[in-house]
Amino acid sequence: MGRFNAILSRDFRLAIRQGSESLTVVIFFVLCVIIFPLAIGPEKGLLVRIGPGIIWASILLATMLSLENIFQKDFEDGNLDLMCISDFPLELVVIAKITAHWVTTALPLIIVSPILAIFLHMPFETWLNLIFSLFLGTPVLSLIGALGSAVSLGSRKSSLLIPLLVIPLFIPVLIFGVSAADANFLGIDSQPQLVFLGGLLLGSLAICPWVISISIRHALS
Amino acid sequence: MHKFANPTRFFKACDVVYPWIILLSLSALCLGLYFSLVQSPVDYQQGDTVRIMYVHVPAAWMSMMCYLIMALSCGSSLIWKHAIAFSIARSTAPIGATFTFLALVTGSLWGKPMWGTWWVWDARLTSVLILFFLYIGFITLYHSFDDRSRGAKAASILALVGAINLPIIKFSVDWWNTLHQPASVVKLSGPAIHTSMLTPLFVMAFAYICFYFWILIIRLKAASNLTKIRAFEARQINIETELD
Numbered sequence: 001m002g003r004f005n006a007i008l009s010r011d012f013r014l015a016i017r018q019g020s021e022s023l024t025v026v027i028f029f030v031l032c033v034i035i036f037p038l039a040i041g042p043e044k045g046l047l048v049r050i051g052p053g054i055i056w057a058s059i060l061l062a063t064m065l066s067l068e069n070i071f072q073k074d075f076e077d078g079n080l081d082l083m084c085i086s087d088f089p090l091e092l093v094v095i096a097k098i099t100a101h102w103v104t105t106a107l108p109l110i111i112v113s114p115i116l117a118i119f120l121h122m123p124f125e126t127w128l129n130l131i132f133s134l135f136l137g138t139p140v141l142s143l144i145g146a147l148g149s150a151v152s153l154g155s156r157k158s159s160l161l162i163p164l165l166v167i168p169l170f171i172p173v174l175i176f177g178v179s180a181a182d183a184n185f186l187g188i189d190s191q192p193q194l195v196f197l198g199g200l201l202l203g204s205l206a207i208c209p210w211v212i213s214i215s216i217r218h219a220l221s
Numbered sequence: 222m223h224k225f226a227n228p229t230r231f232f233k234a235c236d237v238v239y240p241w242i243i244l245l246s247l248s249a250l251c252l253g254l255y256f257s258l259v260q261s262p263v264d265y266q267q268g269d270t271v272r273i274m275y276v277h278v279p280a281a282w283m284s285m286m287c288y289l290i291m292a293l294s295c296g297s298s299l300i301w302k303h304a305i306a307f308s309i310a311r312s313t314a315p316i317g318a319t320f321t322f323l324a325l326v327t328g329s330l331w332g333k334p335m336w337g338t339w340w341v342w343d344a345r346l347t348s349v350l351i352l353f354f355l356y357i358g359f360i361t362l363y364h365s366f367d368d369r370s371r372g373a374k375a376a377s378i379l380a381l382v383g384a385i386n387l388p389i390i391k392f393s394v395d396w397w398n399t400l401h402q403p404a405s406v407v408k409l410s411g412p413a414i415h416t417s418m419l420t421p422l423f424v425m426a427f428a429y430i431c432f433y434f435w436i437l438i439i440r441l442k443a444a445s446n447l448t449k450i451r452a453f454e455a456r457q458i459n460i461e462t463e464l465d
Contacts, residue, residue, distance in 0.1 A: 147382065151362065151375045151378055151379050152362065152365070152375065153375075154366065154368075154371060155362070155365040155366050155372075155375070156365050156366070156367065157365055158365075161361065161362065161365055164354075164357070164358050164361055165358045165361075165362060165379060167354070168351045168354040168355055168358065168383075168386075169382070169383070171347070171351055172389075207382075211378060211381075211382060214378065215374070215375060215378045218371065218374040218375070218378075219371065219375075
């Protein structure tokens with residue numbers, strides 16, 4: 001566990017000292033959400049209806065910005081080689097890095113979402129469901145996104161490539177995330193949708209670290 | 222399967238099969254089109270529009286079969302380093318993408334008169350659309366590496382992960398109660414379609430499968446020739462630099 005924490009705290013320290021990166025993602029997210037009322041009109045009923053969708057779509061786009069950096073820098077400066085050589089399982093290294101990514105990029109987005117909910121006139125129950133769905137859904141985004149990032153290590157244009165690879169795989173998360181938050185309007189119970197999101201989280205937690213470490217080993221060999 | 226890991230033996234077998242597969246696919250296509258456009262009965266509700274089914278349903282089946290073949294060959298190229306396997310996956314991807322596109326377009330043309338709309342966001346249509354983008358992602362990922370063997374491995378991993386979508390497509394009509402009709406041919410209780418419509422459907426599906434193998438052999442040969450040409454050119458450059 002010591003080495004797991006070491007990797008985790010290293011990534012936290014890197015994120016804090018470089019600071020700007022997490023902040024850029026948050027600002028991008030806020031701008032993204034602000035664009036929607038300007039584009040489709042500030043009518044209150046409409047915004048209330050599509051608010052959860054706007055926030056989920058913006059979170060998806062904001063996550064995409066930060067994906068390339070999960071492994072790319074460590075891949076370039078050789079840190080990933082060392083992590084791969086050490087006797088500490090690469091799968092745990094991957095889980096540590098994904099956890100760090102989630103805490104440094106997704107968590108700030110969830111924290112600012114109440115402010116954006118006010119912008120979008122979101123009712124309290126919807127907002128509560130939205131927060132639950134974000135807490136269950138964004139780790140899945142980090143896991144799948146890390147997979148896209150690992151698979152495109154060493155390619156020519158990974159920043160353009162990653163969205164193309166991961167958006168199709170993000171769609172199930174988006175569907176269940178939005179329908180959990182939208183449950184009040186759709187007249188359904190939000191719990192089954194949240195359970196489904198939890199299932200997606202457990203499933204991707206079981207598959208992704210394993211597949212990611214296989215592709216990292218291929219990229220380094 | 223390992224017998225055919227030798228490219229020379231594999232392409233020799235391809236050469237034997239090739240004329241027969243052309244013959245089979247063309248004759249099945251002629252027979253299938255005659256059955257489906259002339260012989261088969263008109264649907265009591267849909268009229269002649271039902272004939273779109275004979276083009277649409279086999280294309281949709283093929284879109285999934287191609288992905289299955291692609292994922293299986295990617296798996297065997299990763300696990301056993303089978304020499305031909307990734308070549309098959311790489312050659313299958315554009316064919317599968319085309320079948321998926323065909324299924325989406327014919328489905329949309331069928332949807333307009335039947336459902337009154339070109340497109341609905343139902344589970345089946347959405348998951349097939351995702352399948353199309355998975356094909357595109359696979360092709361793009363393979364081509365964005367300077368080192369081809371690295372691209373092959375990355376794309377194989379992506380193809381295997383994307384295979385999760387296949388059961389979702391198959392069961393989407395049962396899990397979600399949406400506009401697309403539920404499974405009516407491949408199900409446990411037997412098909413829900415009359416034989417007069419089922420026969421042309423299966424003949425067309427057979428024609429599509431043969432057509433797939435026809436195109437696959439052409440693409441495999443082209444890919445192997447391209448590798449040979451590249452190797453030849455590389456050798457040429459080596460000789461020239463040595464002379465300099």
